[in-house]
Amino acid sequence: MGPLMLALGTALAAPVHHDGEREGDAIVWTSTVAVTDRCLPLATPLTGEVEGATVEQDALCFAQVGGTATVTTRQPFPDDALRPPLLADVPQRVRLHGARYVPDDRLGLVHGTRSWWSPGLDPGERKGLDRDPRGARAAKSGTRIYVVPDGAITAHGLAGRVWDGRSPWTSAGLVALLGGTLLGLWGAYRGLEVWARRERVQAWLTENGME
């Protein structure tokens, strides 16, 4: 597992080869990456030297799109960056917070503002997923989940956006409903005050034999 394993997105759907070699206080990683986009986002910043690509705003950027590229990184050792915190062969479940909707089908499993417990799917399940997109939320362990820095979630071998029955306006609608309800309750309360006063007067009149 090298730092380039942190290069996420569609790149890792293609075969990626990593080879690490210790050199003094550093580890030199040679990685082969499928260049499916000019820039491939990194989950964590690379702190060491990088050859074969440039690092731009937490992404590895290449001169040419297509084919594969060999990237060499020289990372201080030991280095926490060697641990890929957001890329994992999920053994059981992983907690992912704050995923945002990214309108990009290419990314595969993309979702709105949700927390997920391991929404990964096996590549073989893609067909079933297409038939019933809601099934995408059935958690499967042992599947790789990739989280890119802007919050999108991608799962290996998965295509298409996931729909869970909620529109982007759901939250706004709920807030409006709650606000409207509270306003209505306030209005009703004020109205009931008048009614209650009348009831009290009526009760007093009845009590004193005037009604």
Added chain:
Amino acid sequence: MLAFGRLFELVGGRWPVEEEGSAQRLQVAIRAAVAAVGFAAIYGLAAGSTDPMLALGNLWKVPAVVVLSALTALPAGLLAHRLFGPEAGTSRLVVALAAGNFAATLVLAALSPLIALYYNSSAFWGAPIALGSVAAALAVGLFSGGRLLHRSGGGWGMRVPLAVIAVVQLLALLQFTHLASPILPEQTVFDRGADGVWDR
């Protein structure tokens, strides 16, 4: 403050305004509903305490789920009361619904420190404690509302509207939870609403 303080009598199954009219009873119901909003928000904060954005969102989500599900159940309950209940007592039914929700959210708020503690100190037990609290809240809410109606002297006729309200609110609660999710940091079967619970 006094008006809100009297709400706690509802939890004990006592009518706070027994001698007063329908208007004041309905005012009690509204005060109980507003208090429930506050208590539900406290639970939301605790349940989302591991993620500031989740906690912030829960400030409106949990109250929305509680209030809107209660409102959804109200028309069916009123109809059931009209069909099976005694002639009088509509306002008592509304108060019982509000009191049930008040008691339920009070349980949630009371258990919030525990929920926050487990969410921030345990890798697994936060969610079970949070979900268990909801189960306890539902039981207390149903018991509290039912006892209040029973003491109002409505007899068997009041049990049907109460049962209708309970069932409809639970069904609505499930779907509003789905619409408002995520409320807990974990994905639960309730996040998918009825689809998650019965169609897995």
